[in-house]
Amino acid sequence: MISQSDIDVILSGRSSVLDSGGAKIGSAGQVYLDDQTGEPSWVTVKTGLFGTSESFVPLQGAQLSGDDVSVGYTKDQVKDAPRIEADGDLSPEEEDRLYRHYGLTRPTAQGTTGNTAGNTAGVTGGDRSGRTGDAEYTERSQARGTVGHDTSGPTTDDAMTRSEEQLRVGTERREAGKVRLRKYVVTENVTKTVPVQHEEVRVVSEPITDANRGDALDGPAISEEEHEVVLHEERVVVDKEAVAVERVRLDTETVTEQQEVSDTVRKEKIEILDETANDTGTTRNQKNKR
Structure with a gap:
């Protein structure tokens, strides 16, 4: 049950209105008091784009959960409630429309629901202007x-009083998408040129000199002999090694761009209809507009 002591919490600007399933309907706006008992009777909830619309919700059976107000109605019920301007007292006719919508019966010995709690709490009943x-x-x-x-x-x-609608544009933060880092393996061919060496045999002939004459004449004059040389070569050997080359991570930056928003607004015009008769007896129909 919502009581007078809960009003400050609801009007703190942090309070949201939750439906019967616990889902957020919108931000709490104003609290309306009963003229007879002075107890909270209705709360307005801001819905629509940028919270530009306000819907009335009964506080009968509502509970305060932390900063939030839990009501026993669905989000669709609240959004489909009769459109009533939250600009002063609720008239009996307006309350009847709301009671019918929510399937409630008007409490007995109840008059007009009073003005909103807060800045206008000093006005008790009367028409919307507080007179x-x-x-x-x-x-x-x-x-x-x-x-x-x-x-x-x-x-x-x-x-x-001449009134006009003013276009109020704001922004809301929403999820635009997701970006993920994914590491995977690809195979590519790498070609490198490596110098390799090998030995080849060549025959070297040298004349008989005094220096080699002894070796040359050592042994039989005529004989058969064999002589061999072991040849060597280099072979390419390939090995692989995994090496860490860089670190990659995700970061975000805020980019500001300009977007144009246009909508239609209504304004009231006041004109002067001058129907004063002139000296000739004819009526002067003059219109001055503001």
């Missing part, structure tokens, strides 16, 4: 000399 009624407004208006009145409904103000 206490037409009588007080009329008294204030007469005190400062109000000109004109509202022809489209109950007099609530002496001026129109």
Whole structure:
């Protein structure tokens, strides 16, 4: 059960709203209090791209788990809830729509759900603007000399408020892909030139001289002899050795690029319809726009 003591945690900016399965629906926005009991009655959850939409979720049966609010509804139920602006008190009609959507029954002896907890906690009931009624407004208006009145409904103000939509663009971090390092073995041919040596025999003839005459005449004058020489050669020997040549690792760097985002926004225009009759009795229809 969510109580008054939990409001600060929910409004801390760290709180998320979790559905009945524990999945995150979105970030918690505002907490709405019951006018009769002052207890938390609704919480808004920010959904959609960049959290630009807010959906109302009942706090009946909700539990606070750390900084997060666990509600007993699915993510689709919350996202399909009636679109209601989170800009003030909930009217009885708006609450009825929400109760019907979530299959709940309005508690007995309950009036309008109060304003949001936090900056507007001092306003208790009344219309969305926080005024206490037409009588007080009329008294204030007469005190400062109000000109004109509202022809489209109950007099609530002496001026129109012109609003417009503003495009708010942000970014969100998401997974774009994965990069892996994989080591594998390939076979390639390597050719090297290696010098090798071998011995060849050659016959050397030399004349009889005084220096070799003794060797030459040693032995019989006529005989048969054999003489041999062992020849040598070099043979290429191939051996392989695994040698570490470098270290390779993955790193990331952030690259900033400019992207254009465009969307349509609505704005209100105010025009002056001057239907004052001139001296000739004709009506002057003049439009001044803002």
